[in-house]
Amino acid sequence: MSSTSTENNNHSSSTAAAAADTAAVVSEFEPTTGRGGGPVDLRPIDQRVPEAMSNYNLPSSAATISTKVQRLHEQFPTFANKSADDLEDLLRFEDLFQAHIDGLEQVQLMRTLEYELREENERLAEVNLSSEEELRKMRENVAELQMFASSLTSRLYELVQEHLDLQKPYSPLLLLQRLKDECREVDGQAEDVAKRFLDKEDKIDSAECEDFVKQYRALRARFHSSESRCRLADAAYRSGSLAGVPLSLDR
Incomplete structure (x- = not known):
């Protein structure tokens, strides 16, 4: 009988201890109450400090509370290790909250990087200013x-x-034109010589015939030679084998 009562007492003690631990954990999330049972009025704080969590509603599910506590430990370890009184002090006193924020590793790293960046910018500015005269x-x-x-x-x-x-004056087009003019001129000379010979009314002796034939043959030979060169040059120019010289320079 005594052993049974002892076990019941131990069980009641362990149950009370577990309930006290649960109440201690939950009390960190519950609003603080005063003597009359109402919430304690905190001093108004600056807007830069987060609002007091006096109106926070504690989830009813123990699993939800456990998840939130685990997330608090993972994402905000510096706040997770503080008690409810410490958190209320952080919300109540701006200087204490700012000192805690300044002590965070991320904030210190950010300010270190900001300081190094400012120093590097100043160094580059000094280098640029020292090179101003040289650049000018x-x-x-x-x-x-x-x-x-x-x-x-x-x-x-x-x-x-x-x-x-x-x-x-020496472009292929102008030279070809000059060759054509020369060909027409030689042809005209040959026609004039033949016309003058045929228009003579006096008796023509053998010497005049020989001179006419010699002169006419020379002119006709020169004409045919010029005509052949003119045809060859014209064909070459049309086919693009002879490149013309531009008349002006395009800028």
């Missing part, structure tokens, strides 16, 4: 060289145009 001189030299290069380019275009003007 280089800019002036570049402007002078650009003007000189522009003048040389203009002179080059002038010389090329002069060269093209000198080549115009």
Whole structure:
């Protein structure tokens, strides 16, 4: 009988201890109550500090509470290790909250990176300012060289145009035209010689006949030679074998 009562007492004690532990864990999430049972009024805080969690509704499910506690330990370990009083102090006192935030490793790393970035920007600014005079001189030299290069380019275009003007009389098209004119001129000379010989009313002796034949044959031979060269040159020009010289330079 005594053993049974002892077991019941032990069971009641363990149950009370478990209930006390559960109440201690849950009490961190419950709003703090005063003597009259109502919530304790906290001092108004600055907007930069999170709002007091006096109106937080504790989930009824133990699994949900366990999940939230685990998430709190994983994502906010610095807050998870604090008691309810400490959390209320952080919400009540702005300086204490700011000191806690400043002590976070992520914040310290961010400020270290910010400091290094600012130092590097200042160093680069000093380097750029020290090179200002040198850059100004280089800019002036570049402007002078650009003007000189522009003048040389203009002179080059002038010389090329002069060269093209000198080549115009010797272009394939003009030479072909001159060859055609020469061919027509020789043909006209031969026709004039034959007409003058045939229009003579006086008696023509053998010497005049020999001179006419010799002169006419020479003119006709010259005409046929010029005509043959003219046809060959015209065919070559039409086929593109003879490249013409441009009349002007496109800038």
